[in-house]
Amino acid sequence: MAGSTGRLTSVGTNGPGGRTARVREHVEITAIELFDRDGYESVTVRDIARAAGVAERTVYRHFPAKQALVLGDSAAEFDRFVAELDAAPPDLPPTAAFLHAARSRMPGAARNPIEVARIRLLESTPELRTAWSEALERWEPALAAVLSRRRGLPAPDAATLLAAALLVRAHRHLTVTWTGAGTFERHYRDGLALLATGIDTCPARRPG
Numbered sequence: 627m628a629g630s631t632g633r634l635t636s637v638g639t640n641g642p643g644g645r646t647a648r649v650r651e652h653v654e655i656t657a658i659e660l661f662d663r664d665g666y667e668s669v670t671v672r673d674i675a676r677a678a679g680v681a682e683r684t685v686y687r688h689f690p691a692k693q694a695l696v697l698g699d700s701a702a703e704f705d706r707f708v709a710e711l712d713a714a715p716p717d718l719p720p721t722a723a724f725l726h727a728a729r730s731r732m733p734g735a736a737r738n739p740i741e742v743a744r745i746r747l748l749e750s751t752p753e754l755r756t757a758w759s760e761a762l763e764r765w766e767p768a769l770a771a772v773l774s775r776r777r778g779l780p781a782p783d784a785a786t787l788l789a790a791a792l793l794v795r796a797h798r799h800l801t802v803t804w805t806g807a808g809t810f811e812r813h814y815r816d817g818l819a820l821l822a823t824g825i826d827t828c829p830a831r832r833p834g
Contacts, residue, residue, distance in 0.1 A: 632736075635797075636744070636822065640775055647794065649680065650685065650688040650689075650782070652680075653674065653675075653678045653680060653685055653688060653689070653695070654688075654695055654698075655740055656674055656678040657669070657678075657679050657685075657689075657695040657696070657741055658676045658695070658696065658743050658744055659672060659740070659743070660673060660677060660741040661695075661696065661743075661747055661751075662747060666696075666751045666753070666754065667751075667753075671685050671692060673687070693753065693754060693757050695750065695752075696744055696747050696754055697748075697754065697758060697761065698759060700761040704764075704765055704768070707727050707728065708727075708768055708769070708772055708783070709774050710726070710727040711723055711724065711726075711727035711769075711776075712772055712776075713776070714726045714776075715726055716776065717780060720777075720789055720820075721777065721793070721795070721818045721821055721822045722822075723776060724793050724818065725814065725815055725818055726812075728814065729811060741810070742804075745801055745802055745804060746801065748801070749802045758797070758798075760799055762794050762795075762797070762798055763794070765794050766787075766790045766791055766794055767788075769790040769793065769794065770782040770786050770787050770790035771791070772788075773789055773790055774786050791820050792821060793803070793818075793821070795817060796817060796821055798816070799831070800813060800814050800817040803817075
């Protein structure tokens with residue numbers, strides 16, 4: 627989720643689309659390394675293409691805008707996240723269901739330098755920080771709708787809207803405060819635990 631951190635996943639060498647996915651990942655890693663070393667504003671798409679050993683048009687084929695090299699495809703990521711949240715076991719309380727859906731797109735390795743660099747860029751680069759914040763804000767209505775369905779409500783009540791807003795802000799805070807020490811999942815789980823008592827025990831109130 628760049629909305630999450632845009633986790634990089636390993637790609638197999640066989641199967642349809644395998645080479646395309648490997649090229650995309652290579653370009654993304656190269657870009658993040660250059661941005662982190664030289665500064666986001668100073669690095670051009672031409673610089674990235676040259677360092678990655680690909681044509682500029684190849685970079686644009688995978689990443690239509692420079693921001694996407696750090697943010698990823700936030701809309702597609704969020705659609706997948708919502709689907710997984712919807713499919714989470716019905717007995718899970720809201721924060722546990724949120725963690726269940728988020729887990730598959732978390733950086734798995736402790737001290738992954740690419741993910742730590744990505745997080746540093748999201749927080750320290752004004753253009754990226756603004757774009758990321760705007761993308762996260764667009765999550766809230768859809769997240770509230772899913773949480774409402776899970777609570778048996780026809781529409782989000784005030785508590786569900788607040789829960790959605792808190793979870794989105796918690797996601798952002800937990801992402802930028804991960805230093806690479808320990809796994810991201812543990813850091814994330816421990817942070818959500820602080821919200822669990824208030825969110826998970828709030829009774830659902832039907833309107834009217």
